[in-house]
Amino acid sequence: MEYIEKEIxxxxxxxxxxxxxxxxxxxxxxxxxxxTRENVTKNSLLxxxxxxxxxxxxxxxxINKKLEEMYGASFDNxxxxxxxxxxxxxxxxxxxxxxxxxxxxxMLKNSIEKLxxxxxxxxxxxxxxxxxxIEQEKENIKRIIEGKTDNKARYAxxxxxxxxxxxxxxxxxxxxxxxxxxxxxxxxxYEYYKNMISKCKIDIFVSGEVDENILEIIEKNEDxxxxxxxxxxxxxxxxxxxNILEKEVIEKMDxxxxxxxxxxxxxxEDESQKYDVLVYxxxxxxxxSSKMFKEVREKASLAYTASSSYIRYKSNIFIRxxxxxxxxxxxxxxxxxxxxxxxxxxxxxxxxxxxKKSIISSIECIDDEQDTEIMYFFGQEFSRNKITINEYxxxxxxxxKEDIVNVAKLMQVNTIxxxxxxxxxxx
Amino acid sequence: xxxxxxxxxxxxxxxxxLDNGLTVMIIPKKGIKxxxxxxxxxxxxxxxxxxxxxxNTVTExxxxxxxxxxxxxxxxxxxxxxLDALTAIGVEANAYTTNDHTAYLFxxxxxxxxxxxxxxxxxxxxxxxxxxxxxxxxxxxxxxxMYDDYPEWKVYLNALEAMYFEHPVxxxxxxxIETISNIxxxxxxxxxxxxxxxxxxxxxxxxxxxxxxxxxxxxxxLIDKKSNGEIKRMxxxxxxxxxxxKIEQKMDVSEPLFSIGIKDKEEIGKEKVKKHIAIEILLNLxxxxxxxxxxELYNNGILYSTPSLDYEFGTGYAHILIxxxxxxxxxxxxxxKNTVNNLKENGINKEEFERIRKTIYGxxxxxxxxxxxxxxxxxxxxxxxxNSFDYIxxxxxxxxxxxxxxxxxxxxxxxxxxxxIKK
Numbered sequence: 018m019e020y021i022e023k024e025i026x027x028x029x030x031x032x033x034x035x036x037x038x039x040x041x042x043x044x045x046x047x048x049x050x051x052x053t054r055e056n057v058t059k060n061s062l063l064x065x066x067x068x069x070x071x072x073x074x075x076x077x078x079x080i081n082k083k084l085e086e087m088y089g090a091s092f093d094n095x096x097x098x099x100x101x102x103x104x105x106x107x108x109x110x111x112x113x114x115x116x117x118x119x120x121x122x123x124m125l126k127n128s129i130e131k132l133x134x135x136x137x138x139x140x141x142x143x144x145x146x147x148x149x150x151i152e153q154e155k156e157n158i159k160r161i162i163e164g165k166t167d168n169k170a171r172y173a174x175x176x177x178x179x180x181x182x183x184x185x186x187x188x189x190x191x192x193x194x195x196x197x198x199x200x201x202x203x204x205x206x207y208e209y210y211k212n213m214i215s216k217c218k219i220d221i222f223v224s225g226e227v228d229e230n231i232l233e234i235i236e237k238n239e240d241x242x243x244x245x246x247x248x249x250x251x252x253x254x255x256x257x258x259x260n261i262l263e264k265e266v267i268e269k270m271d272x273x274x275x276x277x278x279x280x281x282x283x284x285x286e287d288e289s290q291k292y293d294v295l296v297y298x299x300x301x302x303x304x305x306s307s308k309m310f311k312e313v314r315e316k317a318s319l320a321y322t323a324s325s326s327y328i329r330y331k332s333n334i335f336i337r338x339x340x341x342x343x344x345x346x347x348x349x350x351x352x353x354x355x356x357x358x359x360x361x362x363x364x365x366x367x368x369x370x371x372x373k374k375s376i377i378s379s380i381e382c383i384d385d386e387q388d389t390e391i392m393y394f395f396g397q398e399f400s401r402n403k404i405t406i407n408e409y410x411x412x413x414x415x416x417x418k419e420d421i422v423n424v425a426k427l428m429q430v431n432t433i434x435x436x437x438x439x440x441x442x443x444x
Numbered sequence: 445x446x447x448x449x450x451x452x453x454x455x456x457x458x459x460x461x462l463d464n465g466l467t468v469m470i471i472p473k474k475g476i477k478x479x480x481x482x483x484x485x486x487x488x489x490x491x492x493x494x495x496x497x498x499x500n501t502v503t504e505x506x507x508x509x510x511x512x513x514x515x516x517x518x519x520x521x522x523x524x525x526x527l528d529a530l531t532a533i534g535v536e537a538n539a540y541t542t543n544d545h546t547a548y549l550f551x552x553x554x555x556x557x558x559x560x561x562x563x564x565x566x567x568x569x570x571x572x573x574x575x576x577x578x579x580x581x582x583x584x585x586x587x588x589x590m591y592d593d594y595p596e597w598k599v600y601l602n603a604l605e606a607m608y609f610e611h612p613v614x615x616x617x618x619x620x621i622e623t624i625s626n627i628x629x630x631x632x633x634x635x636x637x638x639x640x641x642x643x644x645x646x647x648x649x650x651x652x653x654x655x656x657x658x659x660x661x662x663x664x665x666l667i668d669k670k671s672n673g674e675i676k677r678m679x680x681x682x683x684x685x686x687x688x689x690k691i692e693q694k695m696d697v698s699e700p701l702f703s704i705g706i707k708d709k710e711e712i713g714k715e716k717v718k719k720h721i722a723i724e725i726l727l728n729l730x731x732x733x734x735x736x737x738x739x740e741l742y743n744n745g746i747l748y749s750t751p752s753l754d755y756e757f758g759t760g761y762a763h764i765l766i767x768x769x770x771x772x773x774x775x776x777x778x779x780x781k782n783t784v785n786n787l788k789e790n791g792i793n794k795e796e797f798e799r800i801r802k803t804i805y806g807x808x809x810x811x812x813x814x815x816x817x818x819x820x821x822x823x824x825x826x827x828x829x830x831n832s833f834d835y836i837x838x839x840x841x842x843x844x845x846x847x848x849x850x851x852x853x854x855x856x857x858x859x860x861x862x863x864x865i866k867k
Contacts, residue, residue, distance in 0.1 A: 038475045040453070040809050077742070081734035082799065089803030116453060116809045149743075157748045164698040164769075169593050271696035273592040305538075306531035315525070318582035321590050339590050367532060374534025374554075381553040385478045386814065 018384045020394065021229070025236050027246035028217075032394055033231055034224040036384060042125045042225030043110045043387040046136050047395060049218040051252050052103035052186045058158075058193025059209050061096060062201055064105050065154040068094055070140040070147065074131075083131065088112050090128055092135070099399050100330035101186040101252040107136050108388075113226055126234055129223065137214065137240035145203040146210075155201070161192050166270065169436060170322075173276035174337060177434035180266050181280045186252075187331055218249030220395060224387045253399060255332045258282040258429065265433045275342040276436040279352060281334040282429045288401070290427075291329050292412045293420040298327040298334055299372035300364050300421070301355060306371055308355040308364070313338060319348050330399060334428070342437045349433065359425040362418060369418060376413050380406060445470075445655060450833040453812050457822070457833065458655035465643025465671035468662055469826070470655040471818055477553045479651030480815040481560070483567055484547040484823045486646075487639035489617040490679070490758070491544075496638050497673035506626040507612070508584075508619015509635050511541040515580050516632060517548065519571055526566035535559040543613050544758045545827045551816060556651075557661060564665040570636045572629035581624055588618050595695045595865045596767075603703040603765060603863035606691040610680035613761045643671035648823045650815035679760040684709065685858075692864045700866035702773035704780060707859045708762040717834045720755055721804065721842050722850040723764060727753040728800045729792070730783050731766060737783045746772050746779075758828060764854070777862045784855045792844045792851075801839065808835050 019035040050056070074080045084090040090111040097104040109132040111124045140147055166172050175190065182188030223231050235241055283294060302309030302325025313323040323338040340348045358364065383406060384390045397403045404412070445458040458470040489511060493504045517539065518527045530537035535552035537559075548567050550559055591597045604614035618624070649658060686707050711719045731737050733750050741747040751768030770776050811817055811832075818832075825832045 038473075040813050076739075078734055078739050085734055085799045085803040087802075088806030088809075090806070110810075112806045112809045118452070118805075153743065153745060156745050160699060160748060167595065167697050274586065274589040304531050305536075306528040311528070314583065318579055319586075321583060321586035339586065341586060341589070371532045371534070375531060375536070378534045378536070378553050382478050385476055 018390075023232055025241070026244060028249045029219040029241075029244060029247070030221070031232055031235055032220060032222045033227050033229075034222065034387075034390055034394065035227050036224060036387070036390070037226050039113065039225055039387055040116055041110050041112055041387065042128070042223070042227065043108065043391065044125075044129050044132050045222040045391050046107045046132060047220045047222075048105040048136070048214070049099070049102050049220070049249065049251050049398075050213065050216065051250055052098060052101055052189055054189060056209075056213075057103060057189045057191065058197035059201060059206060060103050060105055061158055061191065061193040062151070062154055062198065063206060063210055063213075064094055064096055065157060066146055066150050066206070067107075067135060067139050068092075069150040069154065071134045072138050072140060073134060075140045080135070087124055087127060088117060090124070092132070096191045098187065098191055099396070100255065102399070103191070107132060115226070125223075125225070125227070125231070129231070129234060130238065133235070133238050133240045137244070139210070141207060144207065146207050148203050151201070151203045151206065155198050158192060158198060159195050162190070162195050165190070165192070169270065169272050170276050170337070170339065173278045173434060173436040174335065176266070176268065176436070177278035177280045177335065177432055180264070180434060181333070181432045215245060216247050216249070218251050218398075219244070220398060222391045222395070224391055251399065253401060255330070258284045258332070258431075260429070261431060263430045263433065265435070267435045267437065269437055269439045272436060272438050274339045275345060275438070277336075277338050277340060277345070277348060277352075278434045279336040279430060280432040280434070281336065281356075282431045283332045283334065283424065283427050284429070285332055285424070285427065290420070290424055291332075293416055293424045294327055294329070294334070295376055296369065296372045296413065296416050297359065297421050297424050298325055299375055300368050301325050301334070301359060302336055303327075304372065304375045306368075308358065309336065309338070309352070312355055313348065313351055317347070317351055319344050319351065345435060345437070353430075356425075356428060356430070360422065360428070362422045366418070369416075369421065373413055373416070377410050380410055380413070445659060448831065448833060450836060452836050453809055453833070455812055457831070460659060462642070462663065462666070464666065464669055465641070466666070467646045467826070468659060469646065469648045469822055470653060470658055471648070471650045471822065472653050472655055473651055473815055473818075476652055476815055478551055478815050479553070479556050479649070479653070480549065480551045480819045481563065481647065481649045482547050482549040482819045482823050483563070483647045484545045484645065484827070485639050486544065486644050486827050487546055487635070488542050488544040489615065489619075490612045491639070491677055492612060493678040494638065495676040495678070496634075497675055502678060503634070505631050505635060506619060507615055507623040508617075509627060509631060510546050511618050512580065512584060512624060512627050513632055513635060514539045514541045514546050515584060516572055516576065517566060517570060519576055520566060520569065521571040526562055529562050530559055533558055537563070541617055542824070543617065545824065547820070547823060549819075560661065560665060564662070567640070568667050568669075570633065570640075572632045574629060577627065577629050577632065581627075584618060584624055585621050588616070588621055591616070591618065595697045595701050598693060598695060599701045599703045599767065599863050599865045600765070602691045602693055602865070603705040603861060604763075606688050606861040606863055607686050607705050607707040607763055608761065609683055609687055611682040611761050612679070613758065638675055641672040642666070642669055643673075644675065646823060646826050648819040648826075650819040677759070682760055686861050689861050690864075691861070692866070694867065695865050697865055697867060699769050699771055700773050700864050701769050702767070702776060703863045704766040704777055705861045705863065706764040706855060707861070708757070708764065708854050710757055710760060710762045713829075714834065714838070716757065716828065717830055717838045718842060718846070719850060720757075721835065721839055722847050723755045723854065724753070724804055725797065725800050725842065726847060726851055726855070727755075727764065727766065728803065729796055730787060731780060732800065734799070737779060741776060741779065746770055746775050773862060773864045781857060781860065784851070788851055788855075792847050794844065797844060797847065801842070805836070805839050808839070
């Protein structure tokens with residue numbers, strides 16, 4: 018694997034990941050900017066509208082036909098939050114030319130051009146997006162927002178974040194707000210798009226059997242040439258956590274199984290401690306031999322799912338489990354005991370070794386998957402110090418029990434969110 | 445070892461049937477760090493009625509035993525949980541149960557052979573006690589309740605309910621809280637001894653290996669067990685008709701979920717693959733991303749993402765499922781029927797057909813990126829009597845005539861059902 022970065026204009030970077038072991042090539046374009054209540058709904062709608070058509074392929078039907086011609090190239094787009102930033106993501110994956118029966122076109126070049134066109138040269142009619150697309154996609158976004166309660170586990174997680182970050186950027190829902198859709202129209206969204214595209218951070222990734230010619234293909238691309246230098250305003254800092262009282266939020270819905278999500282704040286003294294937290298989290302709830310899995314699921318037989326995840330760009334840990342509703346108090350007790358045990362250093366040298374091995378093994382596999390590898394390098398754009406995969410592994414290896422206990426002491430439960438059924442009786 | 449090479453996707457399959465009946469398949473992948481191994485038994489939730497080798501009487505066990513066994517295999521006599529032991533050496537282990545097979549697996553970058561020790565040890569040494577069986581009922585009970593909250597799962601099960609009178613494919617893989625309450629350690633041992641015999645099992649490995657060396661390492665770790673002969677599985681005689689055309693359930697969903705099903709018959713031999721490909725192509729022509737129908741439904745706000753298109757089949761069953769979300773499932777259903785009829789009348793458009801075929805070919809090639817995907821695919825296909833390379837080989841053979849024949853024989857209105865979940 019070889020990784021090449023090139024800033025072609027200020028704020029616009031190309032990242033080439035040469036890796037010959039895949040059947041596919043993957044191209045990705047990421048647009049990043051701070052997330053705000055004002056823009057989150059616009060970005061969500063924009064992401065959907067861009068997918069509908071560009072100047073040379075003005076309908077989804079034409080885009081899809083073109084993709085099918087390219088041996089089922091897949092185009093995908095989505096929204097992501099990284100810390101307090103909103104990311105618009107666009108992907109195109111094609112099979113590598115080596116596996117095409119009649120090799121008559123350069124599929125990689127073709128897919129780069131198509132993807133850049135979809136993002137940077139959208140279908141504009143009389144200085145506006147196509148009216149029909151705006152209306153249809155508004156309806157679709159509305160449905161997505163209304164549908165956020167469908168997956169109860171996901172909903173509980175989103176709600177816990179929302180409660181923890183009330184009136185703060187990270188508490189915003191990435192698909193936006195229904196009440197904000199009304200004021201958006203084909204004209205003002207296009208104005209917004211022009212402004213956004215001239216200011217946002219742009220990252221273009223190409224992964225697979227690639228060579229330096231790709232740089233030239235992108236740099237000489239007409240859609241890229243018309244972009245100007247910019248000073249991207251992405252947010253790298255993590256705000257200091259306020260010392261707050263632990264809060265409990267209980268919501269009722271039509272569920273059979275209760276969903277518990279506990280949001281934990283971590284006030285790191287030093288940014289390098291994030292590696293310690295990674296090991297801490299693996300011991301707490303990151304693996305199948307973690308405390309959560311062993312104590313909550315296996316020993317207490319309380320849950321089928323019991324895990325924790327570390328959101329490093331916000332310095333939070335989220336503990337999640339699905340439990341029988343009547344066992345709520347008991348589950349909280351056991352979970353809190355695990356947090357206490359971590360603080361008291363009540364875990365073994367084996368636990369540490371296991372956690373490290375599991376983390377290192379996943380680091381080693383980063384370049385076995387194209388999307389994972391892209392996200393790894395993209396994530397580095399949001400860290401102040403970039404490190405290689407080998408340095409990353411070394412940092413994990415060096416972590417001691419003391420380091421883990423030190424971060425354990427920085428953990429502060431912020432919110433306990435519980436989603437339960439409508440007619441349950443307290444006990 | 446026998447070597448099967450596929451020049452299109454540029455991969456090789458090494459395959460060997462050992463003396464004890466175990467089939468081992470190895471797909472070497474140079475340069476990939478991840479190593480993936482999966483060991484499956486041809487025993488799934490459908491197999492609750494059978495005749496054990498050497499016996500004459502039928503044995504019937506509660507629904508959900510295959511899945512229960514899967515949960516209980518990790519516990520060892522010395523008190524060790526193999527899942528922990530494997531995690532402890534940095535490998536990720538897991539297991540799953542389907543309608544027709546149960547599989548144990550792990551993936552890793554380092555420590556493959558120490559992990560293989562533990563892995564092959566636990567799958568070959570069950571340890572069930574009254575206590576550990578009772579305790580598992582709580583965990584599985586939670587799992588069953590978790591699925592109760594998944595409308596996607598309910599819409600699927602209801603679709604099967606509408607299609608099948610008796611075939612066990614329509615039942616929950618986990619069983620129900622009621623059926624699992626009847627499971628005890630004797631039942632588990634009986635099913636283990638019947639189905640976890642090497643002759644009923646297949647091991648698939650994918651990663652950067654020298655196949656011959658790996659095979660020796662696997663042999664070393666096998667305990668002495670003889671091939672136990674044929675297991676007779678009893679499946680009910682399923683009628684060709686559907687049970688009911690429409691089935692509906694209320695759940696708290698923002699917008700209705702639907703699943704349109706078409707009941708079909710199981711095909712035999714190579715024909716399975718060809719038919720599977722033809723159905724995939726037809727479904728894409730009818731309601732795929734670039735189809736006229738999908739565009740129309742999207743533009744009218746009836747669908748807002750492409751439904752998932754599946755063809756599922758196994759011993760004694762086969763069906764098509766088109767699953768999605770829509771405010772107006774009935775409209776989707778009616779339009780779908782109309783489009784099928786129009787296609788029957790007007791025939792297949794050559795250009796569209798070629799384009800979809802390219803897409804599906806590309807999809808098959810993609811399946812060969814990830815060692816885990818590859819190993820799971822070879823295993824699942826094997827239990828259906830298919831070599832996964834066949835799909836790549838058969839795709840150029842499928843032509844318009846064949847498509848039209850499948851369209852006529854499979855896409856019959858009287859075999860269609862719709863399952864809906866709504867508020």
